[in-house]
Amino acid sequence: MTMIDNPQGCKVGWAVYDNEAEAKARAAEEEIARERKFKQGYDFGYLWPGSIKHYPDHPKLGVECWEVVTT
Numbered sequence: 001m002t003m004i005d006n007p008q009g010c011k012v013g014w015a016v017y018d019n020e021a022e023a024k025a026r027a028a029e030e031e032i033a034r035e036r037k038f039k040q041g042y043d044f045g046y047l048w049p050g051s052i053k054h055y056p057d058h059p060k061l062g063v064e065c066w067e068v069v070t071t
Helices: 020-039
Strands: 003-005 013-017 052-055 065-070
Touching: 013 020, 020 052, 020 065
Parallel strands: none
Antiparallel strands: 003 013, 013 065, 052 065
């Protein structure tokens, strides 16, 4: 997978890809991890792991990319 950035927060992280197909594949993996952790009582805050946001021109990276919320 071609991950171009991987920022981390206190409850979730983000995996940024330059390819939509790779972002969708990672999102599917994160949905499985999200359900496992959710059943254990983990609080993701206001974000939902496995969701994808498309940036036609990312404000920080300056390229088209897809950002996946990760656990």
